[in-house]
Amino acid sequence: MKALVLHTPNSLPILTDWPTPEPDPGEVLVKLKAAALNRRDYYITQGQYPGIQCPVVLGSDGAGEIDGRRVIINPGLEWGSSEAHQSAAFTVLGMPTDGCMAEYTCVPEEYIYDTPDHLDDIQAAALPLAGVTAYRALMVRGAAQAGDSVLITGIGGGVAMMALQMAVAHDCEVYVTSSSEEKRATALTYGAAGAYDYTSADWHRTLHRDSGGIDVVVDGAGGSAMQDIIKVCRPGARIAMYGGTAGKMDGISPQILFWRQLSLLGSTMGSPQDFKSMLDFVTERGIVPVVDSIYELEDFESAFAQMHTSTQCGKLVLRCSA
Ligand SMILES: NC(=O)c1ccc[n+]([C@@H]2O[C@H](COP(=O)([O-])OP(=O)(O)OC[C@H]3O[C@@H](n4cnc5c(N)ncnc54)[C@H](OP(=O)(O)O)[C@@H]3O)[C@@H](O)[C@H]2O)c1
Numbered sequence: 001m002k003a004l005v006l007h008t009p010n011s012l013p014i015l016t017d018w019p020t021p022e023p024d025p026g027e028v029l030v031k032l033k034a035a036a037l038n039r040r041d042y043y044i045t046q047g048q049y050p051g052i053q054c055p056v057v058l059g060s061d062g063a064g065e066i067d068g069r070r071v072i073i074n075p076g077l078e079w080g081s082s083e084a085h086q087s088a089a090f091t092v093l094g095m096p097t098d099g100c101m102a103e104y105t106c107v108p109e110e111y112i113y114d115t116p117d118h119l120d121d122i123q124a125a126a127l128p129l130a131g132v133t134a135y136r137a138l139m140v141r142g143a144a145q146a147g148d149s150v151l152i153t154g155i156g157g158g159v160a161m162m163a164l165q166m167a168v169a170h171d172c173e174v175y176v177t178s179s180s181e182e183k184r185a186t187a188l189t190y191g192a193a194g195a196y197d198y199t200s201a202d203w204h205r206t207l208h209r210d211s212g213g214i215d216v217v218v219d220g221a222g223g224s225a226m227q228d229i230i231k232v233c234r235p236g237a238r239i240a241m242y243g244g245t246a247g248k249m250d251g252i253s254p255q256i257l258f259w260r261q262l263s264l265l266g267s268t269m270g271s272p273q274d275f276k277s278m279l280d281f282v283t284e285r286g287i288v289p290v291v292d293s294i295y296e297l298e299d300f301e302s303a304f305a306q307m308h309t310s311t312q313c314g315k316l317v318l319r320c321s322a
Contacts, residue, residue: 003057003102004300004318006095010047012304013058013101015297021098021106028066028109030073032320034125035100036061038158039243042307044095053096060093062100063115063124064320070115072124073100073107074275076132083271092129092269100125101297103321113275116283126158126289126315127282129269134162135278136270137218137240139170146171148215151207151232153177153198153225155187158315159242161290163218164190169285175211177203177225183313190290204228213237220245227251235260242267290314 003018023029041058043049060075073093080087093099093107115124137159138144150167152160155176167174168191176187177198184195194210196203198221207214213234219226223246226239230252233239239262257264270278281287292312295303296319303316 001103002297004059004297005055006044006058007055009052009054010045012045012301015300018057018102020104023106026108027106028112030062030064030066030071030105030107030112032062032064032100032103032105033121034063035059035102035318035320036125036129036158037303037307037316037318038129039245039307040092041094042304045304049095051096056095057098057100057102057105058094059099059101060129061125061127062105062320063121066112070121070124071112072115072128073105074111074113074132074272075099075129076269076271076275077111079271083273086268086271101300101318101320110272113279116279118283118286119288122291122294122317122319123289125317126291128275130158130162130315131278131282131289132270132275133159133242133267134166134218135281136274137242137267138163138166138216139277139281140270140274141265141267142216142218142238142240144170144172144216147173149173149175149211149213150216150218151175151177151214151229153217153219153229154221154245155192155195156180156183156310156313157220157243159220160218161190161314164192165287165290166281167218168192169281169287172216173211175207175214180313186313198225204232208232216240218242222249223247224250227253230256230260230262233260233262236262238263238265240265240267291317293317294319
């Protein structure tokens with residue numbers, strides 16, 4: 001089969017003629033139609049991910065079929081028994097185990113779910129990792145309620161865009177940030193009530209004036225902007241953090257945190273229960289993940305190049321087979 005195999009760390013994968021996997025007991029063979037990129041795949045190719053093992057087929061997100069049944073895969077493997085956090089054995093599909101940027105993959109049957117009927121295979125491939133991460137951060141950790149005002153940072157990211165769509169569908173009033181004017185405009189078309197440039201000095205004051213304060217923050221960046229983000233939080237607000245693209249969070253005022261009784265909450269992917277709840281929510285509300293670009297598997301270098309420049313708004317998807 002054709003597969004994007006990472007042969008050496010700190011390099012791009014190579015399109016390789018690779019043995020078609022054979023399922024172990026309890027596993028199923030999925031014929032993949034599409035696979036989506038995540039920032040994780042990019043970090044792995046840059047040698048910026050812990051415990052890189054080669055050779056390995058990359059790709060956490062996949063959609064395809066098993067004997068004609070349309071399926072998607074939950075990429076969070078061995079979450080464990082606690083809803084509060086993943087187990088020490090937790091791994092993500094697509095390193096160390098072979099992933100979805102290929103014509104076939106094998107996974108334990110428990111990670112297989114029916115593809116929601118309203119999604120085609122490209123849209124379905126865009127859903128799993130970003131969808132479960134956004135759902136847990138917004139709905140489980142952030143405990144967003146209808147009517148809450150929600151801030152989602154860096155709207156160009158795949159998780160951020162999913163969180164926007166979910167929060168709008170949940171009847172929240174949603175505000176977003178982005179460094180890109182075009183992405184801010186796109187967010188407004190997806191139902192954001194306001195969009196702000198986090199690179200401008202006083203964006204948080206304008207947001208505070210417009211929104212009257214924020215109840216839930218979904219943040220994938222961290223960095224020094226967090227000192228301004230907490231200033232727009234209402235008393236009792238929850239800040240769910242799933243990423244740290246902008247690095248360490250200098251300058252946070254402990255006084256604002258404790259006086260306003262704010263909760264700063266880490267959030268990573270989600271449990272099998274979160275994944276099922278996310279699928280039910282997406283199906284009930286008819287949410288269609290935003291796909292920025294579709295590439296043939298052979299054109300993967302262009303997809304990784306776009307990830308490098310972060311010009312996308314939504315997901316980048318590879319077509320794995322016809
Ligand atoms: N914990 C988890 O389970 C989990 C799951 C998925 C992803 N992540 C992490 O979350 C982060 C985002 O990943 P992703 O795949 O959703 O998206 P992505 O495509 O990596 O998102 C990149 C976006 O980050 C935004 N950004 C960059 N610097 C920023 C800053 N200083 N402030 C606010 N936003 C900034 C940019 O938004 P604009 O272009 O709009 O400015 C850019 O489009 C990564 O660090 C990733 O590793 C964690």
